[in-house]
Amino acid sequence: MKASDISGMTVVSLQEGAKLGQVDQPLFDLGARQLRALHVKGVSGISVLPFDQIENIGSDAITVVTSQITQTPGADSVGQGLLDLHTLRKLKIVDRDGTFLGTLSEIEFDPMSGQVTQLTAHKGGVLGVGGTTTAIDITANLIVGAELLTVNSNVVNSTIADSDTVDSSTTNSSTVDSATVDAVPENLASKNVTTETTDSPRPPLSPNDPSSADAEAEIPSRRY
16 A cells, blocks of 8 residues: 555544544665555644554545544653654665665555555656656665665666656557568569559560561561
């Protein structure tokens, strides 16, 4: 499940039959590859919902047994020291070779265990269109700082150029091949027509050949 999909989901208390609020931000411990808690925004403000107190994450809502399991943000809450998705997306990602991979664009996690299953970096493009997306190996050693997220191992699972265009080399090659194939019979056909429709007289094949008679008719008779 994508972390961006959980933002805005309603949190419901099963025991009280009440809506506690909506998910404001998921809170991650990237070092442990784990979704630890949720910031829930209700009528009374922000509360912290520990992930291990969640009953189920459904398609429309998140259920908990009771509202009593939520915590007040602060030093004693499970959310202390965790980073929310909004903050993580601002971090620039650099690998061990000093290559800038972009910024963190998406985190995917297992909704049953909270385990992070995929990290994705993105760079380039305009207004979210185009650029390059890099999937980071989930086993890579990640260090989260104030401004950077450093990846201290071989991290790239795949790099994809985000583009709607078809490979020009493939397109051009097929176009050239098609044009060449189509041109050959046309050229041959034109040569054959030229050869067959020529006005040049051919020599008579025999004395009885009609062409021979026509040729003699055109030549004045001679007396010897």
